[in-house]
Amino acid sequence: MVQSAFVPSVMDLACFPAxxxxxxxxxxxxxxAFQIMxxxxxxxxKGPQYGHNVSHSKLRTNRRFLPNLQTGHVLIGGKLVKARxxxxxxxxSTSGRP
Numbered sequence: 001m002v003q004s005a006f007v008p009s010v011m012d013l014a015c016f017p018a019x020x021x022x023x024x025x026x027x028x029x030x031x032x033a034f035q036i037m038x039x040x041x042x043x044x045x046k047g048p049q050y051g052h053n054v055s056h057s058k059l060r061t062n063r064r065f066l067p068n069l070q071t072g073h074v075l076i077g078g079k080l081v082k083a084r085x086x087x088x089x090x091x092x093s094t095s096g097r098p
Contacts, residue, residue: 039066041086043074043093 040047046067052060067086074083074093085093 037084039069041067041069041089042083043076043085043089046086046088 038047048067049065051063051065053063054060069084069086070090071082071084072090072093073080074085074089075081076083
C-alpha cells in the first residue's frame with residue numbers, strides 16, 4: 001500500500017502555529033490566498049517598504065523593512081479600540097492606557 005504525503009489545505013493553515021513544519025508544506029500560492037495578518041498600521045496605513053541588504057562585497061539582495069506593529073488601545077472615533085498600530089501612532093494616541 002502506497003502512503004501519500006500529508007498536504008494541508010488553505011483552510012488548515014490557521015491550525016498550524018507559525019514555526020510548525022506542517023505549515024511550511026503549504027505552497028506559496030496557497031499562502032497568499034489566505035492572509036494571516038496584514039503588516040499594515042490600522043491608523044496611518046504604514047506598510048512594508050522594500051530595499052537591499054548590502055554585503056561587504058557590495059552584493060545586493062532584496063529585503064523588506066517591516067513596520068514595528070504592536071497591539072494597543074487607541075482612540076478611534078471617540079471609542080477606545082484594540083488595534084494593531086505602529087509605535088509612532090501608539091505614542092501619538094491619547095488613550096491614557098499603557
